[in-house]
Amino acid sequence: MANGSDGTGQAGHNRPALSFHVPEPKFRPGDAVDFSDLKITQAGAQARPDETCPAIDTAPLANDLIRVLGEDNRAHGPWDPKLDPDTLRRMLSVMALTRAFDERMYRGQRQGKTSFYMKCTGEEATSVAAAMALAADDMVFPSYRQQGILLARGYPLIEMINQIYSNRGDKLKGRQLPIMYSSRAHSFFTISGNLATQTPQAVGWAMASAMRGDSRIAATWVGEGSTAEGDFHAACLFATVYNAPVILNVVNNQWAISSFSGFAGGERATFAARGVGYGIASLRVDGNDALACYAAEQWAANRARANAGPTLIEHFSYRAEGHSTSDDPSQYRSAQERSEWPLGDPVMRLKNHLIAMGEWDEERQEKLDLDSAEQVKAATKEAEKNGILGHGLHHPFHTMFEDVFEELPWHLEEQAAQAIREREIKWPAA
Amino acid sequence: MASSVIDDAPVGLADAPARNINMIEAINDALDIMLGHDPTVIIMGEDVGYFGGVFRATAGLQEKYGKTRVFDTPISECGIIGAAVGMGAYGLRPVPEIQFADYIYPGMDQLISEAARLRYRSAGEFIAPMTVRSPFGGGIFGGQTHSQSPESLFTHVAGLKTVIPSTPYDAKGLLIAAIEDNDPVIFFEPKRIYNGPFSGYYDKPVEPWKTHPDSKVPEGYYSIPLGKARTVRQGDALTVLTYGTMVHVTAAVCREKGVDAEIIDLRTLVPLDIEAIEASVEKTGRCLIVHEATRTSGFGAELSALVTERCFYHLEAPVERVTGFDTPYPHSLEWAYFPGPVRIGEALDKILEA
Numbered sequence: 001m002a003n004g005s006d007g008t009g010q011a012g013h014n015r016p017a018l019s020f021h022v023p024e025p026k027f028r029p030g031d032a033v034d035f036s037d038l039k040i041t042q043a044g045a046q047a048r049p050d051e052t053c054p055a056i057d058t059a060p061l062a063n064d065l066i067r068v069l070g071e072d073n074r075a076h077g078p079w080d081p082k083l084d085p086d087t088l089r090r091m092l093s094v095m096a097l098t099r100a101f102d103e104r105m106y107r108g109q110r111q112g113k114t115s116f117y118m119k120c121t122g123e124e125a126t127s128v129a130a131a132m133a134l135a136a137d138d139m140v141f142p143s144y145r146q147q148g149i150l151l152a153r154g155y156p157l158i159e160m161i162n163q164i165y166s167n168r169g170d171k172l173k174g175r176q177l178p179i180m181y182s183s184r185a186h187s188f189f190t191i192s193g194n195l196a197t198q199t200p201q202a203v204g205w206a207m208a209s210a211m212r213g214d215s216r217i218a219a220t221w222v223g224e225g226s227t228a229e230g231d232f233h234a235a236c237l238f239a240t241v242y243n244a245p246v247i248l249n250v251v252n253n254q255w256a257i258s259s260f261s262g263f264a265g266g267e268r269a270t271f272a273a274r275g276v277g278y279g280i281a282s283l284r285v286d287g288n289d290a291l292a293c294y295a296a297e298q299w300a301a302n303r304a305r306a307n308a309g310p311t312l313i314e315h316f317s318y319r320a321e322g323h324s325t326s327d328d329p330s331q332y333r334s335a336q337e338r339s340e341w342p343l344g345d346p347v348m349r350l351k352n353h354l355i356a357m358g359e360w361d362e363e364r365q366e367k368l369d370l371d372s373a374e375q376v377k378a379a380t381k382e383a384e385k386n387g388i389l390g391h392g393l394h395h396p397f398h399t400m401f402e403d404v405f406e407e408l409p410w411h412l413e414e415q416a417a418q419a420i421r422e423r424e425i426k427w428p429a430a
Numbered sequence: 431m432a433s434s435v436i437d438d439a440p441v442g443l444a445d446a447p448a449r450n451i452n453m454i455e456a457i458n459d460a461l462d463i464m465l466g467h468d469p470t471v472i473i474m475g476e477d478v479g480y481f482g483g484v485f486r487a488t489a490g491l492q493e494k495y496g497k498t499r500v501f502d503t504p505i506s507e508c509g510i511i512g513a514a515v516g517m518g519a520y521g522l523r524p525v526p527e528i529q530f531a532d533y534i535y536p537g538m539d540q541l542i543s544e545a546a547r548l549r550y551r552s553a554g555e556f557i558a559p560m561t562v563r564s565p566f567g568g569g570i571f572g573g574q575t576h577s578q579s580p581e582s583l584f585t586h587v588a589g590l591k592t593v594i595p596s597t598p599y600d601a602k603g604l605l606i607a608a609i610e611d612n613d614p615v616i617f618f619e620p621k622r623i624y625n626g627p628f629s630g631y632y633d634k635p636v637e638p639w640k641t642h643p644d645s646k647v648p649e650g651y652y653s654i655p656l657g658k659a660r661t662v663r664q665g666d667a668l669t670v671l672t673y674g675t676m677v678h679v680t681a682a683v684c685r686e687k688g689v690d691a692e693i694i695d696l697r698t699l700v701p702l703d704i705e706a707i708e709a710s711v712e713k714t715g716r717c718l719i720v721h722e723a724t725r726t727s728g729f730g731a732e733l734s735a736l737v738t739e740r741c742f743y744h745l746e747a748p749v750e751r752v753t754g755f756d757t758p759y760p761h762s763l764e765w766a767y768f769p770g771p772v773r774i775g776e777a778l779d780k781i782l783e784a
Contacts, residue, residue, distance in 0.1 A: 141516070172553045182552040189519060190552035194543045200509050201544070204516025211472065211498045211522070218516070230536070234509030241504055403550045404589050406557075406612045409657065409701035 023262030025333065033336035040342050043070035043289075044077025051302040055281040055309065062272035062282035065316060068291035069349050073356035079295040081133075085359040091132055091290055092350050092360070093368055095124040098148045099347060100372035101157065104380055105164055109178075109325045113388040114164050116178045120145045122320030122338075125290035125346035126251045127221065128152050130315075133297035134219060139209075141189045141202035141220040144179055145251070149221075153186045157379035162386055168394045169386035173402075178389075187216075195226035199235035199248065206246035206304070207238070217304040219247040219297070224271050224314075225256020228264045236278040236312070245304035247297065248275070248312040251287065253319035258332040275312030287317030288343040290350045318343070393430050397423050446648035450640040453624045456598035456647050457487045457563070460605040461525065463651055465495045468523060471609060473500045475510060475527030475563075484529055485565055485624060507537035511562070515544050518558040525609055531566035531618060532578045545614040546589030561608040561615045566594075567675050567722050568759050569622035569632065569768060577759035579674075579723035584616045585699045585732065591615045591656060592699040596623065596677040597644035600697060603654030611656060620674035630679035630770040659703035661710070662693040668716035668781055671696060671707060671733050676720045676769070683774045689782070691718075699729055704736065711737055715746040716781050722769060725753040747784030750777045 027033050046066045049057050070076050083091070102119040109117040120127065127148030131140065140149055150160065162169035164178040172182060182190035189205075192198060202220035209216050222232060227250055239246050250271045254261050264271075275282030281303060285292045293315060300311030318341045322329045354360030387394050401408055401416040408416070423430070451459070464471045473488055479502040482489030492500040503510050507528055514524040528534045534541075545558035568577030584592045593608055593615055595601035601619065608615040622628050626638045639645035662677055667690040672680050677695045684691040692710050696703065711717050717737050719730040730751040737749050752769045760767055 139520075172551065175553065176551050180551070182555050184552075184555040190548060190556050192544060192547075192551075194539060197512065197540060197544050200512025200540070201516035201519065203509075204513030205520045206516070207513060208517040208520035208522045212520075230508050231512055231540070234504075234506045234512055237504050237506060238509045238513050403554050405591070405701075406549070410704055411701070 023260070023267050025260035025262065027334040027337060029330060029332065029334055031334045031336070033334050033340040035340055035342045038342055039065070041065040041067055043067040044080070046077065046079060048078035048299070051299055052306050052308040053281070055279050056276070058281040058283060059276045062276050062284055062314075063270055064284060066283055066285040066292050066296060067289050068295060069289045069353055073349070073352040075291055075353065079292060081291055081295040081298060083291070083294065085354065085357065087132070088350070088354055089360065091129055091294070092347070092354060093372070094128045094148065094152050095290065095347050095350065096368050097372045097375065098124045098128060098151050100369065100376050101147065101151070101160070104373070104376045105161070106325065108164070108380065112390070113384070114166070114178050115389055116325055117164065118144055118179050118324045119321045120147060122345060123251060123253055123287065123317050124148050125293045125350070126249070126287045126315040126317055129290040129293040130219070130249060130297040133294045134301055135216070137187050138216050138301070139187045139189065139202070139205050139218045141198040141205070141218060142191060143195070143198065143221045143223055143226065143251075144191055144193070145223070146221050147179065147181075150181060150183065150186060150188060153188065155183055155186050155188070157376060158383050159183075161380055161383035165383060165386070165388045166394065167383065167387035167389070169383060170394070173399045174395045196222050196229035196231040198222070199232050200238060202248075203235045203238045203242075203244050203246050203310075206244040207242050210242070210245055215305065217245040217247070217301060219249060221249045221251060223256060224250055224252035224254075224261050224266060225259060225264045227271055227274065236275065236280060239310035240278045240280050243307070243309040245307070246310045247300040247304065248280070248310060249297075250312065250314045251317060252314050253317045255319045255323070255329070255333065257323045257327060270314060272312060272314035281309065281311045282314075283311065284314040284316060286343055287315030288346040288349060290346055291353070316343070393423070393427060443648050443652050446650060446652075448646045448648045450645045451598055451647050452626065452639040452645065453595070453598045453601045453619065454485060454487055456602040457605055457619065458489060458491070459647065460602040460609075461488060461491060462494070464525075464606060464609045465491060465499055467651065470521060470523045471499070471525060472517065472522055473525045473527065474503050474514070476503055476505055476529045478502060478527050483527060485621065487527065487563070507533055507535070508540055511537035511540035511545065514560045515540060515548065515558050518545075518560050519548070519556045523609060524560045526560065526562055528562060528564040530572075530576050531564045531580055532575045534562075534564060534580065541584075541590065541614070542587050546587050549613070550589060557612055558614045559612045561605070561611070561617050563605070563617045563619065565621035565624070566618040567620045567622055568764060569628065569675065571761065571764055572759070573761040574758040577764070579721065579754070581616075581618055581699060581723060582727060582729045582732075585729055589614070590700065592618070593656060593697065594618045594620065594674045594699065595697065596620065596674055596695050597642070598639055598647050599644045600654060600660065602647055603652050604656070604697060606651065607653040607656050610653065615656070618674070622675045623678060627678040628675055629682035630768075630774070632765050632768075654697070656698045657701040657703055658697065659706040660695045660697055661706070662695050663691065665690040665692040666714055667691055668718055668778070669694060669707075669710040669714045670718045670720060672720040673697065673699065674722065676722055679770060680720050680774055683771045683778070686771070687775060687778060689778055704740070707733070707737065708740055711741040712744045715744050716784075717741070717745070717749045718752065718777055718781055719749065720752045720769065720774060722754050724756045725751065726756050728753055747781050750781045752777045
């Protein structure tokens with residue numbers, strides 16, 4: 001096309017042929033895994049700028065990896081949040097409970113008690129530790145893998161299970177896919193199944209809080225794959241334009257179902273680096289290091305509360321399990337990835353840290369794991385009294401038509417009458 | 431329906447002081463009143479702040495209420511609607527402006543999957559009490575990206591209300607009701623009639639609103655309930671179901687042809703005033719539907735189905751639709767596209783001869 005009188009290029013046949021690039025992950029099923037080219041930084045080596053610093057001062061940290069827990073299981077450097085042992089033990093116990101909950105719910109799905117479940121195995125620190133660095137009334141806009149936030153905030157297990165079973169006790173009236181929780185009382189926004197939509201909403205909530213002279217901030221979580229959505233970019237833009245008191249957590253667990261992070265742009269830049277271009281303070285942390293996750297979230301919360309603006313945090317982690325119960329990762333990635341992951345397991349690392357401090361031991365850990373499993377088991381039994389999915393009509397049919405609007409218009413009343421009439425024909429005994 | 435925030439509303443609107451204003455002034459008045467009475471109301475959008483909006487709907491409001499209440503946004507409809515959802519969850523009552531209805535599509539996911547579903551999916555824990563204002567429709571040589579009538583994309587979505595005023599009086603009262611409503615409302619403003627009602631004859635001088643009876647707008651607060659149609663003109667020959675600009679075009683054509691039409695301005699498409707529709711069609715036995723939007727799957731198809739389902743045994747002629755053509759809105763051939771007097775006249779003849 002550059003042959004015309006206006007073009008400066010040469011005629012086509014003298015130019016080299018273009019090549020098309022399609023990203024490809026390093027390892028596929030059966031491959032031996034070698035992560036030695038992943039740059040794993042030394043714990044404690046990263047500088048910690050003042051929370052109110054200009055956003056650009058964080059640029060080096062967007063391409064670094066903030067780590068606190070070293071190979072020696074000790075906390076190092078300026079990012080050490082210096083948490084007391086009780087707080088660390090609580091963090092460990094919520095992370096252990098999250099894991100136990102995931103195990104049992106996964107099994108429940110396999111036993112046919114519900115349609116769907118999503119584990120967060122290996123990513124517990126990115127929600128539990130981060131949530132613990134926020135105030136209980138800071139508003140969170142999670143994605144679908146942040147069950148750890150609800151557990152950190154003391155949301156009753158039975159409420160979660162009722163929702164997962166869509167049973168009579170489900171306060172969402174069986175309307176939502178399992179794990180799409182909502183709890184206004186816990187400042188936990190209703191989870192959407194559409195990806196990244198929660199990110200500009202979190203920014204809008206934070207803008208509103210600032211407009212009203214409130215002191216609460218907002219935080220959102222989104223997977224690295226979902227940062228590809230336009231909503232995420234709108235969120236970054238609004239966050240920087242209005243200097244919103246918001247924290248944008250990007251959980252980079254390497255995989256979006258079967259697509260590795262390269263399909264979200266991860267081959268050529270870190271996800272934290274995206275924030276730099278928007279003028280947003282940006283941190284990249286070891287997402288399997290609970291202390292680093294806590295410290296980064298605390299830094300960002302302090303920054304937001306000081307009216308110094310938003311922060312983007314990339315939690316560099318690994319999705320140890322499938323995307324969901326509908327996924328089989330052995331079809332597209334090497335099984336060795338999980339065992340070879342160089343940043344280890346977040347629960348083990350925190351446990352080992354407490355042991356190294358002399359504040360914990362294997363015996364207590366064993367008891368903690370047992371207690372967590374028992375707690376979940378008891379809640380599950382209790383929830384099952386309210387029914388399980390697909391066994392019984394748990395919700396009056398009229399509820400299907402409620403909450404579409406504040407009041408039912410005539411057309412929904414007519415349709416509700418039809419549904420109720422059909423019920424008598426389809427399920428006469430129910 | 432949310433109750434009024436104002437206790438001192440005039441008892442008789444007819445007695446309230448009134449002035450003749452155009453539709454833009456009526457909208458500005460409604461926004462001014464709601465900003466004044468409810469501190470949770472905020473306005474945002476492209477160019478709505480200091481400048482006052484490209485159609486001047488928000489003129490003077492930033493100066494009066496400050497930048498925290500009325501402010502400009504980036505050119506990002508996804509961000510505008512997404513932020514408004516978050517603000518609604520916080521407890522504000524945002525009134526975002528989308529500069530042209532044609533620009534709303536980048537915000538569709540936030541409207542359809544989020545704003546419209548929040549109340550349902552959270553069983554009432556979170557709501558999206560936003561009113562999205564947007565000029566729509568053609569007739570101003572706006573070409574295909576400044577002329578569309580996408581209302582049926584929204585009426586198809588469970589959880590959204592769609593409101594379209596056709597006079598300054600209605601624009602003010604309906605906009606106040608929309609802002610007070612606790613559900614998300616799409617408020618489409620027919621921009622062709624911002625400055626005066628339109629007869630459909632593009633080559634005739636614009637008739638200003640001030641000579642039209644419905645431009646007499648009471649001062650202060652009043653609201654018009656959503657979901658209630660307005661009978662523009664009573665008649666016996668046939669029922670015309672229409673809204674927006676086409677209310678005026680249809681009325682002018684019927685006047686010109688001496689047709690004793692009963693013209694129903696729907697005002698709200700969802701929820702629809704089915705009682706008014708049924709009562710009128712049962713009386714006249716004939717029904718014409720007129721809208722400017724494209725024909726296939728347009729709101730006229732829904733109206734036609736409803737009338738056929740519910741009033742079939744009262745009908746003396748097939749239901750007719752007059753609509754825009756199923757093409758993008760052309761620039762130079764705008765008046766060939768527009769469903770004006772010729773298309774409406776033909777349909778009237780056909781339905782009355784049947």
